[in-house]
Amino acid sequence: MTTNTTPIWDDSVLPFQLDRADVRGRVARLDGALNTILGQHNYPPAIEALVAEAVLLTALIGQTIKLRWKLSLQVRGKGPARLVATDYYGPTADGQPARIRAYASYDKDMLDPTGPAFPQIGEGYFAMLLDQGAGTTPYSGITPIAGGSLASCAEAYFAQSEQLPTRFALSFGQSQLQGQRAGWRAGGVMLQQMPKASPLAGNVGGSGQDGLLTAQDLxxxxxxxxxxxxxILLDTVEELELIGPGVSPDRLLYRLFHEETPRVFPTQPVNFGCSCSADKVRNSLSIYSAKDIRHMTTPQGTVTADCQFCGAHYVLDAATVGFEAKKEAPGA
Structure with a gap:
């Protein structure tokens, strides 16, 4: 008989509320999903670290979105680490897993592959985009790169754009369980003050970097x-407690916040998932004329495209691509 030794709380987000403190939060644990995301690419260590942190943040933040909604996080910089992009897709139905994907681009000639990751973003911005589906206008917010980590950027984003005091404690990296291969694990806790009318509505000045608002201002x-x-209680958490697997999320919450009357809600499973398809590639190319398409066509008469998120390779008949394309035969 084969025994599954993977803890049941991996690749999941546990929402909770601290009733005494009027604070809500989430505990996230990622392993398989994160390994799949990073396994699609051969990133240098510095880029892997940025992607791992961005994926963990996205899982923690994305848990609050509704069914079938999409949350995107983007970090763009002028340094060697040019872009980190993630997408979180809300479950298609109650009880179904959410899906997450990510990729990064970088200047390999400028990058210090084993150096500190965050400084290699340089000047830039941290952005979130919420897509509620067909017939709606996506909501987006942008704040400058601030602090010393992507977590601090996210904290600044929520203080400045949403005026919600927010705190992250994250841990991620390569680890190895006894008898198993080394792999990526990530875990974190997010705290957020319950939404209230902000006393600083309309106030653009804060005590943070470059005048950004902070939790203390709010x-x-x-x-x-x-x-x-x-x-203060979250400050006592240890890295091994964050990533597990020896401490389950509910035990971690009790250890940290038992005096604050923690209340937990149903766990949200999170899987790797990509939304790319041949139809979406064809749609993205529909803005091009037949002349433009000819410049993209291979000697074999095809147009090819690769998904930056999952590496899927698409080969399309050039005659079916572009706004002057002929309709593809049913079943083709």
């Missing part, structure tokens, strides 16, 4: 005390 009085207490 909270005062009893709310500030609750927030500070929850953050």
């Amino acid at each position: 909270l005062h009085g009893e709310d500030g005390e609750h927030w500070q207490r929850a953050n």
